[in-house]
Every structure is written in structure tokens, then in C-alpha cells.
Amino acid sequence: MTAESGAMTTPVVAVDGVSVRTRDRTILDKISLDFSARSLTAVVGPSGCGKTTFIRTLNRMAELTPGLRIQGRVLYLGQDVYDPTVNPVVVRRRMGMVFQRPTVFPASVFENAAFGLRLVRASEEEIDAAVTEALQRAGLWDEVHSHLDGPALALSGGQQQRLCIARALAVRPKVLLLDEPTSALDPAATQRVEATLQHLKEEIVVILVTHNVGQAARVSDRVAFLHSGHLVEVGATADMLERPREKLTEQFITGRFE
Amino acid sequence: MGAVTGAPPLAAEDDLRRDRSGHLRGRTVLDRCIGWLLPLLFLVAIAPILDLVYWVASRALPTFTLSIITTNPSGAAGGLLSPIVGSLEILLLATLVAIALGFFGGLATAEYLDEETAGAIRVTANVMVGIPSIILGLFGFIVFVKYFGWGASLAAAGVTLGIFMTPYVYRATDLAYLSVPPHIREAAVGSGATPLQYLFRVATPIAFPSVLTGIFLAMAIGVGETAPILLATTPVAIPPLSLFQPASALPLYIWSGFENGLILPVAIHRAFQAAFLLLVIVVGLNVLVRIIAARSRRRLEGLFQ
Amino acid sequence: MSQPPVAGPAGGRQPLPFLARLRAGIARWWPYVPALLPLALTLAIVDSLIGASRLQNFGAGFFGFIITDYGILIFVVGSFLTSVPALVIAMLVGLGIAIASTTYLPRFLSEWLDPFVDLLAGIPSIVYGLWGFLIVAPFFGHDIFPTVAPALAWIPGFHPSFNSPSLEGTGLALGIIILTLMILPITTLLMRDALRSVPRDLWESGLALGATRWEVARHVAIPYAKRGIWGAAFLGFGRAMGETVAVYFVIDQTARLPTNIYAPTSTMASLIVSSIAQNLAGTDLHFLAEMALVLLAITLVVNVAGRWMIRRTFTDVAGL
Numbered sequence: 036m037t038a039e040s041g042a043m044t045t046p047v048v049a050v051d052g053v054s055v056r057t058r059d060r061t062i063l064d065k066i067s068l069d070f071s072a073r074s075l076t077a078v079v080g081p082s083g084c085g086k087t088t089f090i091r092t093l094n095r096m097a098e099l100t101p102g103l104r105i106q107g108r109v110l111y112l113g114q115d116v117y118d119p120t121v122n123p124v125v126v127r128r129r130m131g132m133v134f135q136r137p138t139v140f141p142a143s144v145f146e147n148a149a150f151g152l153r154l155v156r157a158s159e160e161e162i163d164a165a166v167t168e169a170l171q172r173a174g175l176w177d178e179v180h181s182h183l184d185g186p187a188l189a190l191s192g193g194q195q196q197r198l199c200i201a202r203a204l205a206v207r208p209k210v211l212l213l214d215e216p217t218s219a220l221d222p223a224a225t226q227r228v229e230a231t232l233q234h235l236k237e238e239i240v241v242i243l244v245t246h247n248v249g250q251a252a253r254v255s256d257r258v259a260f261l262h263s264g265h266l267v268e269v270g271a272t273a274d275m276l277e278r279p280r281e282k283l284t285e286q287f288i289t290g291r292f293e
Numbered sequence: 294m295g296a297v298t299g300a301p302p303l304a305a306e307d308d309l310r311r312d313r314s315g316h317l318r319g320r321t322v323l324d325r326c327i328g329w330l331l332p333l334l335f336l337v338a339i340a341p342i343l344d345l346v347y348w349v350a351s352r353a354l355p356t357f358t359l360s361i362i363t364t365n366p367s368g369a370a371g372g373l374l375s376p377i378v379g380s381l382e383i384l385l386l387a388t389l390v391a392i393a394l395g396f397f398g399g400l401a402t403a404e405y406l407d408e409e410t411a412g413a414i415r416v417t418a419n420v421m422v423g424i425p426s427i428i429l430g431l432f433g434f435i436v437f438v439k440y441f442g443w444g445a446s447l448a449a450a451g452v453t454l455g456i457f458m459t460p461y462v463y464r465a466t467d468l469a470y471l472s473v474p475p476h477i478r479e480a481a482v483g484s485g486a487t488p489l490q491y492l493f494r495v496a497t498p499i500a501f502p503s504v505l506t507g508i509f510l511a512m513a514i515g516v517g518e519t520a521p522i523l524l525a526t527t528p529v530a531i532p533p534l535s536l537f538q539p540a541s542a543l544p545l546y547i548w549s550g551f552e553n554g555l556i557l558p559v560a561i562h563r564a565f566q567a568a569f570l571l572l573v574i575v576v577g578l579n580v581l582v583r584i585i586a587a588r589s590r591r592r593l594e595g596l597f598q
Numbered sequence: 599m600s601q602p603p604v605a606g607p608a609g610g611r612q613p614l615p616f617l618a619r620l621r622a623g624i625a626r627w628w629p630y631v632p633a634l635l636p637l638a639l640t641l642a643i644v645d646s647l648i649g650a651s652r653l654q655n656f657g658a659g660f661f662g663f664i665i666t667d668y669g670i671l672i673f674v675v676g677s678f679l680t681s682v683p684a685l686v687i688a689m690l691v692g693l694g695i696a697i698a699s700t701t702y703l704p705r706f707l708s709e710w711l712d713p714f715v716d717l718l719a720g721i722p723s724i725v726y727g728l729w730g731f732l733i734v735a736p737f738f739g740h741d742i743f744p745t746v747a748p749a750l751a752w753i754p755g756f757h758p759s760f761n762s763p764s765l766e767g768t769g770l771a772l773g774i775i776i777l778t779l780m781i782l783p784i785t786t787l788l789m790r791d792a793l794r795s796v797p798r799d800l801w802e803s804g805l806a807l808g809a810t811r812w813e814v815a816r817h818v819a820i821p822y823a824k825r826g827i828w829g830a831a832f833l834g835f836g837r838a839m840g841e842t843v844a845v846y847f848v849i850d851q852t853a854r855l856p857t858n859i860y861a862p863t864s865t866m867a868s869l870i871v872s873s874i875a876q877n878l879a880g881t882d883l884h885f886l887a888e889m890a891l892v893l894l895a896i897t898l899v900v901n902v903a904g905r906w907m908i909r910r911t912f913t914d915v916a917g918l
């Protein structure tokens with residue numbers, strides 16, 4: 036499977052000439068990139084190249100940072116998420132997000148997973164069903180189903196991170212954005228999160244920011260390489276890691292960087 | 294690539310403009326309303342300050358003359374010389390006492406005690422800050438006025454107020470030395486500085502501005518306090534000639550005006566003029582604190598480059 | 599307890615010379631002397647009050663006696679009647695301000711507005727008293743209470759005893775208002791710090807789940823900052839109980855329980871200053887010392903509880 040065959044189906048997310056600037060510098064420069072259903076794209080690049088900023092522009096989290104100017108279009112199933120008539124709250128529900136460090140709320144495991152559903156006053160049965168399903172999809176159910184009412188902060192770091200994934204999945208987003216989700220985890224926990232992602236990409240669009248080329252190789256179908264705000268190269272994982280077209284890409288994946 | 298034009302209509306769950314839950318509108322409106330209403334609560338703080346400053350100034354300034362600060366009070370009239378001088382004398386004595394009692398404790402807690410002991414001892418200082426000032430006043434009366442037999446005097450008032458200010462100086466010193474960055478300490482010790490050299494040549498120059506601002510803040514709090522000195526001295530008309538004579542103070546002057554009813558216009562004006570002078574002293578000390586803090590921040594930034 | 603940085607008498611078979619041992623002992627223990635001064639002063643205060651009271655004659659059972667039979671009870675009640683409403687208002691307003699400045703306002707605006715709250719803390723108590731007595735009391739007595747009182751009369755305790763409430767304006771209601779202003783800075787500051795300690799990631803993950811700012815504040819930030827908020831409540835309450843001069847000026851100090859919210863009353867602290875104002879004979883001093891002990895006991899308990907809560911918050915944050 037190649038990147039080109041993915042583009043033939045309707046993209047779930049289409050990034051169209053997105054630039055992000057501060058007053059005195061350009062953080063992202065005219066990025067265009069499509070994400071089609073049931074795919075896992077790894078966004079890689081050296082530290083500070085704009086990976087975090089890039090995924091934060093997709094679900095309108097970037098606009099929470101004062102002083103950032105965002106230009107261009109991000110289309111979710113053909114609708115511009117930056118359209119003034121679109122409420123960012125809705126955008127963020129459709130595109131879940133997981134952060135670098137686990138960010139569980141000071142509440143029980145169950146209430147963490149139920150957070151997004153409580154906001155829209157879902158019924159108890161709905162919440163029960165959705166929480167169970169989300170914990171299963173996140174590969175956490177077997178470990179926590181006996182103590183759902185226990186404090187989430189008592190879980191291990193890896194479990195907390197998968198709970199954060201479950202929490203995002205419970206509102207059934209079509210897109211899941213992850214910002215270096217394993218960088219604070221040990222190898223065993225990392226492996227479990229990666230296994231979870233392998234399952235998820237069969238169902239939804241997964242966009243994974245990572246600075247770890249090995250991780251990209253293990254889990255992604257496609258790799259996008261960012262360098263100082265430019266999209267240098269994007270291609271199927273195997274092609275790109277074995278036969279990079281650009282010199283910068285080759286330098287990065289062979290580790291001759293920094 | 295790009296938008297899907299002319300595609301079949303979106304399913305409800307995919308349409309960003311349609312809300313499946315039905316609550317979105319209410320939630321968004323609630324958020325907006327709260328976003329407008331909560332900042333209005335700042336008025337609860339701002340309006341009284343403006344009102345208070347306006348009234349104190351408008352009652353104090355029209356009849357303010359230089360003779361008010363150069364003559365002693367006589368009855369309800371006269372000037373404010375002895376309260377001003379008394380306030381400054383009491384404050385000076387109190388500051389010396391507070392530094393003597395508070396500085397070394399803060400230094401020891403920050404520099405010479407282990408984390409756990411220091412944490413527990415910090416709680417005791419913080420709890421002492423919470424002791425009502427009237428209780429300190431009673432303590433000063435029982436111990437200094439009666440037991441030591443100093444009588445109503447400048448000394449009793451100064452020492453009592455100094456004890457009141459002690460935990461503030463203690464906390465400021467503690468925080469100041471605690472905020473010396475650990476890498477600087479390591480560098481100093483690593484390059485062979487003795488503990489005393491470290492203390493005098495490295496830590497103290499860095500911590501000093503913060504200690505100073507802490508002392509000024511304690512003075513700003515102390516100069517306006519009435520209760521600690523109320524029992525320790527009496528509002529007399531002339532400045533004291535020795536430590537063991539009573540000294541008046543600006544808060545005491547207002548206090549005795551209130552006790553005498555504040556009926557005569559001149560008494561009301563003097564009370565507001567005393568309050569105005571107190572505000573000026575307090576604001577002045579606070580401005581001083583800001584200036585020192587800003588300067589030392591600039592100096593410290595240089596240190597880290 | 600950690601090892602002292604100086605060489606102790608470790609390992610040596612033959613006893614160290616006396617002077618060296620003394621030096622080592624001093625180097626090890628001197629920091630405790632100044633560091634424990636605040637505690638020692640606190641204990642000295644307690645001791646002096648016990649000495650001046652009749653507690654040593656009658657034992658601890660005396661407390662029950664002075665509170666119920668001896669008439670302190672009405673002042674304890676008076677203190678609670680002023681402090682609790684003031685605390686409730688100051689906590690609600692303070693929480694609102696804290697949320698506004700941490701959640702809704704842009705940085706430059708909150709940096710500009712926050713100092714006003716701090717300024718409220720800098721105004722001396724006696725200046726509040728003077729302003730409250732000469733400016734606010736007549737205004738409330740003439741303009742506010744007569745219009746507001748009939749509308750609120752249905753609430754128990756809000757019915758003025760005469761047809762029009764006191765034209766003076768002084769009394770319980772004004773005491774509560776002035777106290778609220780005086781403790782607003784401490785509650786606001788502590789809650790603002792507590793909310794600031796909520797990690798940015800936690801805020802953002804709430805928003806990323808499609809919550810509004812208010813929902814994140816309500817369901818994420820406040821639960822996270824719970825301890826700090828409780829600490830603010832305890833410390834604010836301690837402040838309110840101990841506040842003396844300003845309350846005395848505006849409460850129309852009268853040694854009886856208020857019949858309604860406009861009525862004069864008395865708190866423990868205001869009673870102590872009013873006795874001072876009259877005269878200080880030997881018998882009075884016993885009574886004042888006993889009253890001060892009750893007040894001190896209450897404020898120490900709430901302060902220890904409050905500081906403990908806040909300390910726990912900080913260690914939690916550091917541990918995260």
C-alpha cells in the first residue's frame with residue numbers, strides 16, 4: 036500500500052496550506068497533507084520543528100496559545116474547522132487528543148473515562164456502555180475493570196496514559212491525535228500503548244507525533260517528516276525509512292541529527 | 294486532495310454545525326455569560342478601594358496645612374506631630390526587634406535545617422502570623438507593661454509590635470535564602486568555599502533584596518496596626534523623651550478620636566488626615582518594595598546569563 | 599533527621615576533648631534556637647494568657663464554665679455570626695475572581711487587575727474602621743437599608759425590629775460587609791495560587807475533550823485545587839475571627855446577641871478592645887485573658903488546619 040492509494044478515498048482530515056506564525060517568526064509554513072480513514076500517520080522531525088503545533092492546529096487547540104496566527108484551512112470531512120460558524124467545542128469532540136504526559140483528572144477511573152459523556156448529559160446506560168467499550172479499545176479493561184471506582188492517580192504511568200486514550204475514545208471521535216504519548220513511559224508500557232494504537236488504526240484516523248523513528252517504523256503506515264516548519268517529505272513508512280528521497284530525511288532517520 | 298464538493302449530505306454525526314447532544318447551545322451560552330460576569334467581581338475589590346481613597350483624601354486634603362505636621366495635638370484640634378513621630382519611633386524599634394527575632398530563624402530554617410524539620414518549623418511561623426493582633430496586644434500588656442513594669446511606654450509598644458512583625462520577617466528571610474538557586478550553591482561549594490564564605494559572599498548578596506522587601510512589607514503591615522500597641526502605650530500629646538515614656542501613634546490618634554465621638558468637624562478632619570498619612574506611608578513602603586523587587590530581578594537575570 | 603554537615607563524634611574510640619565536642623554540639627544544634635523562636639513566642643503568649651486568667655485556679659473544666667455560665671458564649675456566637683457570613687461571601691467572590699483571572703481574562707488584564715485585590719490587604723484596619731463608621735455607615739443607614747430592608751424582611755433574621763432599620767447603619771450587617779472586604783484578599787490570593795497550580799496540560803486535556811472553559815474550571819480545576827481552596831477557607835476564617843478594630847468601629851459594640859441583621863452586637867475581639875477602651879482594672883484582665891484564650895484556641899486550630907491543607911497541596915503538586 037502506498038500513500039497515493041490512500042489519497043483516492045475521501046480524506047477525513049485535509050490540511051490545506053496551513054501556516055502558523057508568531058509576531059516575528061514562522062512556526063509552520065504552508066503545510067498540506069491529507070489523512071484518510073483507517074490509517075496511522077506518524078509525524079516525525081527534530082525537536083522544535085513544529086510537530087506539536089501542527090497537530091494542535093487540527094483540533095483548534097493552537098488558538099488557545101496567545102500570540103499565534105493560524106492561516107490556511109483544515110477540512111474535517113470537507114468542512115473547514117476554522118469556519119466562524121463552527122464551534123471549537125464540537126471540533127475537539129470529533130478529534131480526540133492525548134498529551135505527552137498522562138493527564139488524568141483527580142477522580143475515579145470510571146469518571147475519567149466518562150468525562151466527555153457527562154458534559155453532554157448522556158444517560159447512565161449510555162455512559163456505562165461507552166466507558167466499557169472505550170476501556171476495551173484502549174486495552175485497559177482487563178487491568179482496571181475490578182476497580183473502576185478507585186482513584187485514577189493510583190494507576191501506573193502506562194495505565195494512566197491508556198486511560199487518557201480511553202477517555203478520548205469514549206466520545207467516539209473519528210480522529211485521534213497523540214503528541215509523543217510514550218515519551219514519559221518505560222519500554223513495557225510503551226509497547227502496550229503501541230499495541231493499542233495498532234488496533235485503533237483499523238477503526239479511525241490516528242495521527243501520532245513521535246521523535247522516535249523506531250516507533251514510527253513499528254506502528255505507522257505512513258510517515259510525514261517535518262523540519263523547521265516545512266513538510267519535507269511524506270510517504271509509506273517502509274519506502275520512506277528505507278529509501279528517503281530527501282537528504283534531510285535521510286540524515287534524520289539515520290540519526291545524524293543533533 | 295482538498296474539499297469534497299458536491300458530495301452527498303453529511304451524516305448528522307459528521308456535521309460540525311449540527312449538535313447531536315442538543316445541549317451545546319446552552320453550554321456555550323453559559324460559558325460566555327460566566328466569562329462576562331466573573332470579571333465583574335473585580336469591582337467588589339476595586340470599588341471599595343476607590344471609594345475609600347476618594348473619601349479619605351477628600352476629607353483630609355482641603356484642610357491640610359503644613360502646621361498639622363509640625364505641631365502637637367491639643368484637645369481635638371492642634372496638629373499630628375506627636376502621633377507621626379511616635380509612629381515612626383515605635384516602627385523603628387519594632388523593626389529592629391523583628392529583625393533580631395525573625396531574621397536568624399528564617400536563615401537557619403532555609404540554610405541549616407533538613408527539609409522535613411524546616412517544613413514543620415515553617416508551619417509554626419505561618420501559624421504565628423495567624424494569631425489575632427489583639428491577642429498580641431494583651432500579651433504585651435501582661436508581660437511588658439505589667440510584669441516587666443515598663444508601664445505604658447514607647448518600649449512596650451515597640452517590642453510588642455516587633456513580636457507581631459517577627460513571623461513576617463522570618464518568612465521573608467526563609468523564602469529569600471531558599472530561592473538561591475541550588476546550582477549556585479553547588480558551584481560555590483564545589484569551588485572550595487567554606488560555609489561562612491558561601492553565606493556571606495554568595496547567598497546573602499543574592500537573598501538580600503528579598504529580605505529587604507520582606508522587612509519593608511512587615512513595616513507596612515506593622516505601621517497600620519492598632520491592636521498590638523493599644524494597651525502598651527497611650528495617645529499622649531507630646532513625643533516621648535525616653536524609651537519608657539508613652540508615645541502616641543497615628544492609629545492610636547484615630548482610635549482616641551473615635552472613642553471621643555468624632556463629633557467636632559476638626560476632630561473628623563484630623564482623624565482623616567491621620568488616616569491619609571497612614572495610607573501614604575503604607576503605599577510608600579509598597580512602592581519601595583516594588584522598586585527593589587524589580588531592580589533585584591534585573592540583577593538576578595544578569596546572574597543567570 | 600539528616601546528618602549535620604559538621605563532623606560529629608563518629609567512630610572515635612577515645613573521647614573527644616570537651617571543647618571540640620561542645621563546638622560540634624553548637625554547630626549541630628544552634629539553628630534550632632532561632633528557628634524555634636516563633637513557636638516559643640506562641641507558647642509564651644499562651645502561657646502569659648493562662649497566667650493572667652483564672653484557669654490555673656480552676657483547671658481545664660473552667661472553660662466549660664466560662665463559656666456557658668459566665669457569659670462568653672454570646673461573644674463566641676457574635677464572632678461566628680460576623681465571620682461565617684463574611685467568609686461565605688469572601689469565598690464565593692474570591693473564587694469567582696480567581697477563576698476569572700486564571701481562566702477567562704487575558705494575561706495582561708489579569709496582571710493589571712490582580713494588584714487591586716492585593717491592595718485591599720494593605721489598607722490598615724483602623725482606616726477601614728474610620729471609613730466604615732463615617733462614610734459607609736451613614737450611606738447604608740440612610741440610603742441602602744431603608745430601601746432594601748422591606749424587600750428582604752421575609753427572610754428570618756432580616757426583619758428590622760423597628761419600622762425602619764437603624765439610621766446609623768452600624769451593626770451586624772455592616773460588620774459583615776467590612777469583614778468581607780478585609781478577608782477577600784487572603785481568600786482570593788490563596789485560591790488564585792491553588793488554581794494556578796493546576797497543570798496546563800490538565801486544563802488543555804479538559805478542553806480537548808470538548809469541554810467549555812467553565813466546565814474545565816468547574817469539573818477539573820476546582821477538584822484539583824480542592825485542598826488549596828479549603829486552606830483558603832480556614833485561613834480566611836481565622837482572619838475574620840481575629841479582626842478587631844475595624845469591626846469594633848462599625849458594629850456598634852453592645853454586649854448582647856443581635857435580634858436581626860441590622861442590630862448591634864459584639865464579637866470576642868471587639869469585646870476585648872472595648873473593655874480596653876473603658877478601663878483596665880485587675881478583674882477585667884482575668885476576664886479578657888480568658889476570652890483571649892478562647893479566641894486564640896479557635897484561631898490556632900483553624901490556622902494549623904489551613905496551613906496543613908495548603909502544605910499538602912504544594913507537596914502534591916511537586917509530586918506530580
Ligand SMILES: Nc1ncnc2c1ncn2[C@@H]1O[C@H](COP(=O)(O)OP(=O)(O)OP(=O)(O)O)[C@@H](O)[C@H]1O
Nearest residue numbers: 057062081082083084085086087088089100102246
Ligand atoms: N507560543 C509560542 N510562541 C512562540 N514560539 C512558539 C510558541 N509555541 C511554539 N513556538 C516555537 O515553535 C517551534 C515549534 O514548536 P513545537 O512545540 O511545535 O515543536 P515540537 O516539534 O513539538 O518540538 P518537541 O519535539 O520538542 O516537542 C519551536 O521552535 C517553538 O520555540
Ligand SMILES: [Mg+2]
Nearest residue numbers: 086087088214
Ligand atoms: Mg512537542
